[in-house]
Amino acid sequence: MRLDKFICKSTDIIRPEAIILVREGQVRVDGKVFKNEATQVHENNCVTIGARVLTPRPSRYIMLHKPLNTICSNVDEGYPSIFRYIEVDRAFDLHVVGRLDVDTTGLVLATDDGRWSYDIIHPKKQCEKVYRVGLRDPISAEAIFKLEKGVQLQGVESLTRPAKVEIVSEKNVLLTITEGRFHQVKRMLRAVGNRVVNLHRQQIGDVALDLEIGQWRHLTPEEVASISNTSRRTSPY
Numbered sequence: 001m002r003l004d005k006f007i008c009k010s011t012d013i014i015r016p017e018a019i020i021l022v023r024e025g026q027v028r029v030d031g032k033v034f035k036n037e038a039t040q041v042h043e044n045n046c047v048t049i050g051a052r053v054l055t056p057r058p059s060r061y062i063m064l065h066k067p068l069n070t071i072c073s074n075v076d077e078g079y080p081s082i083f084r085y086i087e088v089d090r091a092f093d094l095h096v097v098g099r100l101d102v103d104t105t106g107l108v109l110a111t112d113d114g115r116w117s118y119d120i121i122h123p124k125k126q127c128e129k130v131y132r133v134g135l136r137d138p139i140s141a142e143a144i145f146k147l148e149k150g151v152q153l154q155g156v157e158s159l160t161r162p163a164k165v166e167i168v169s170e171k172n173v174l175l176t177i178t179e180g181r182f183h184q185v186k187r188m189l190r191a192v193g194n195r196v197v198n199l200h201r202q203q204i205g206d207v208a209l210d211l212e213i214g215q216w217r218h219l220t221p222e223e224v225a226s227i228s229n230t231s232r233r234t235s236p237y
Contacts, residue, residue: 004037010054059113072099106201107209130203136195143192
């Protein structure tokens, strides 16, 4: 992780203060002074401020059932932040893994572990995300065929990766994708001549939403481990 983040995760120092300490040469990594706060360090590096050896706190992994008309930001921006619902110390150290739009509900994961979130959001990891999609029009066989082959999004040269489509009812489907392009689900349905009228994410990898709206909880160790395990599997399509 970044050196300034390592300091914040090991102390009560906030990021602007950590940056100043680094740039002033007060921080050493394995005995050497590094004045760039973006320097990458690991748990096995010895990071010190003066005579104090820093030990990072354990990473946190949180699930939230995102309500409608909230934003996946650490601060309010026109709409209330989802972090209003998460009652933990130093919530500002957490980041959302795979943001949802204001009008989208469902599973949100938050963490301060950048390597773990990388396994979810990076396309090459092919971590599956399952959405329940309410549609304006009934889903057609042709639309399903196109979605499962990959569709052309407006303004994008490459096709989307093949999706999985499970029909729930005439105007409701479960759509599984392994990417996270901007407004991807809405744009995919638009590309096949339909419209999304409501959208809800219910699963990421093997982690399934099991909370009421607005509730949150820490992930179990098994759920945390499942993300990295899922990312190592070969995609079936």
